[in-house]
Amino acid sequence: MIELSRVKLHLRVDHDDEDDLIQGYLAAASAYVEQHCDRTLVEANPTGPEQMLLTKDVEQAMLLLVGHWYANREAVVIGAAPAAVPLAVDRLLWYRKRF
DSSP: OOOHHHHHHHHTOOSSTTHHHHHHHHHHHHHHHHHHHTSEEESSOOOSTTEEEOOHHHHHHHHHHHHHHHHOOSSOOTTSOOOOOOHHHHHHHGGGOOO
């Protein structure tokens, strides 16, 4: 959905060594958004309330998630401040939840 080159630009990655890792994070970000919003992402023409268009704000939320996971690769960080999912992600997605 989001081009790998755009994600790498966001991450400031200029090599191909971690493309598989980054694509995995991108797939996980897509799944996160779909679960968070209880809707399926589509690139064009949603056909019902169970689908959600991949808009710029949703893309930004996904980029923030990928960036967070790329920078924080472990579930627990010892000796540093705890790292949570960036608040901006929730704010970009909060109104897209289906109730």
